[in-house]
Amino acid sequence: MKGALTPQAAAELIPDGASLMVGGFMAVGTPARLIEAIVARRPRNLTLICNDAATPGKGVGKLISAGLISRLIASHIGLNPEMQAKMISGEVECELVPQGTLVERIRAGGMGLGGVLTPTGLGTEVEEGKQIVEVQGRRFLVETPLKADFALLGAWQADYVGNLRYLLTAHNFNPVMALAGATVIAEADSIVPVGVIPPDAVKTPGVLVDHLLIRPGL
């Protein structure tokens, strides 16, 4: 862990054209203060990798509403009509990926694997243009690994070496994205002294985290 930053300082790390992985599922587990600060700073032409487009004005929906995103890789945008309109108009290039394939592609990127061999998508539109490999007599799609310049995580608790815990369904994509961002920034509901989080409760080891957001009020 390199240090704790204000949301503003964290947002300033993100240049135009950067790729961002953002944790969350329908905005649950998305780092809210960090998203606000990015919207305020307005970097442009971002690539966004996340499970879904949330709803307009919620979670990553704020980045989309603000016009900061030019490319989206996600599994579901059905509850964000704004995003659907931007896709249809061509304002945002959108790659739709089956959810299980998306999480495995991110994991493969973060764990140094060459890709994902999966039956999901075989014989559907998802197959188009993709390599197919036969293993032990069965055919599988080869899905490529995903990495990003930044992974932006929403956590429940952090300590000052960067260890993270997540709460209930706010885990979702966060633990996997922690592996796949060149720079990892985590926003936690609370930050506790080192030693307070038991080793077995750590879901993301601090060695993966570059920056925490400072506590609200600091």
Next chain:
Amino acid sequence: MKGALTPQAAAELIPDGASLMVGGFMAVGTPARLIEAIVARRPRNLTLICNDAATPGKGVGKLISAGLISRLIASHIGLNPEMQAKMISGEVECELVPQGTLVERIRAGGMGLGGVLTPTGLGTEVEEGKQIVEVQGRRFLVETPLKADFALLGAWQADYVGNLRYLLTAHNFNPVMALAGATVIAEADSIVPVGVIPPDAVKTPGVLVDHLLIRPGL
């Protein structure tokens, strides 16, 4: 979870010729009472999949010493001279697999993936006879998924729906093997009433576990 069994009843589930995945790393995290019961029952011609061969008379070393194993898939046998001798004499057929590849092959088997694409082993003896795939201009070995008839797990705490927690370095291969055994049997240091293990502390969801061993003394 189907129910809690005595070690003897659990061992009786395992027929001659079965394949077993056994958790543990140098016997840490290996289900000791279950191994004892299997040794007492003496099923023959077993395939053993585990990280290492432990040492003679410890952990899975007991299965090897008892002559129950005819095939071993592991990453390391260097601290078990008995196993090395059995490999050299041909008594036990032995497939040595890089440790990271081994855990990913088990995970792939358990998670329905077609295999693992990895650079580990490229250009070494590990490559021999294996398919190579090129993805995004880089070459990767295709390593096949692993499954087994039984996964035998060592856990720290269980509840009566089968949820499991592991302690410190006794996690190792256990959480991944829980996904890849057709029948999963877990031996826990203690069993607690349902509701005692918080949802966020569960490392292996009970829906993966078929049987617990009953508490010692029952």
Next chain:
Amino acid sequence: MDAKEIIARRVAREIHPGMLVNLGIGLPSMVANYVPASLGVFFQAENGVIGLGARPPEGMENLSLTDAGGGFVTAAPGAASIDSAMSFGLIRGGHLDMTVLGGLQVDEAGRLANWKVPGKMVPGMGGAMDLVTGAARVVVAMQHAARGESKIVRSCSLPLTSLRRVDLVVTELAVIAPTEAGLVLRERAPGVSLEEIRAATEAALILDGDVPEMILA
């Protein structure tokens, strides 16, 4: 009893003790209302919980405990939270005993289309392709027709969700089992005749023995 309730009550009877079940949003989620708690069934929400409980009373919601539709839920005793990798590992690895999904079309090969209407509705497949490809058993819960057109068709005109043949289709008129030979008509809704079902169905239906009335949970 309206169409949706018939479907939900009939699907509920497919659920057996101790199963791990994923219910899609919308009509499939109604199935939970007819599954007695005593069965010890675990419901999974693919966003990351095994042991999904009912909606909490107002004021007792937790922002970090929701279902895949984003609605507030509770955790049943013995619940486990899991991340998306584990959640889809369970789905894709065949550990999910049953998924119940809505459908746009099912065809004579038993293939489902339920994620896209080109030019009209492009929401993304979410977890649907993984669920249909990986779950041990796939049950489609949908109304028999939409805007007067049969949804049980000869061959799907909409983009497929998976090549996998689904296991059962439950509508307000019939229970249909896709098989290698084609769509076998297994049950009819209370008071509905074989002729009514045939008239409402584009696809060929195979009769293989009796076609009793559905029993509803």
Next chain:
Amino acid sequence: MDAKEIIARRVAREIHPGMLVNLGIGLPSMVANYVPASLGVFFQAENGVIGLGARPPEGMENLSLTDAGGGFVTAAPGAASIDSAMSFGLIRGGHLDMTVLGGLQVDEAGRLANWKVPGKMVPGMGGAMDLVTGAARVVVAMQHAARGESKIVRSCSLPLTSLRRVDLVVTELAVIAPTEAGLVLRERAPGVSLEEIRAATEAALILDGDVPEMILA
């Protein structure tokens, strides 16, 4: 100071604040003795702990807290326990800043052989192939020769651990940096001459500027 201590003390100087480091069993594990706690370095043991601490006093061991050699250890403040999938994900994904491993041979292409002596020693590769292939930086800590034969060779005669060129080789005589051009001699041990190093080395060594004496931690 014996050969092993020279090597361990020199390798210790490669370790910088905040790094995540994996030390192999045997000689590499001695490196930890010369890394000050104030550096805030996290040691990983591939069996599943980040933040490996020293051996506990007798009577205070925990059966479930061991290093990759099976020896009892403690957990440093801020330690995390991880399973084997995460442990090797960190190693293979480049998150491990440095691995220090023993070696049987390193050749002019910078390739390491350290897991097998055909017909003699077949212990299995354990995590070595993953560590050498995946770690951000690979440091080989080994004695310069074994039974009078140089371990720095023209081309490895023993089975390779990986095609990856290692980053640094530290022996009791020299520090050698494998590069695209070949093995560059960077430093010599206190009191050891270039001629002595050349005489003890089968491989060609490249001189590229000064070859100062090692500074030891």
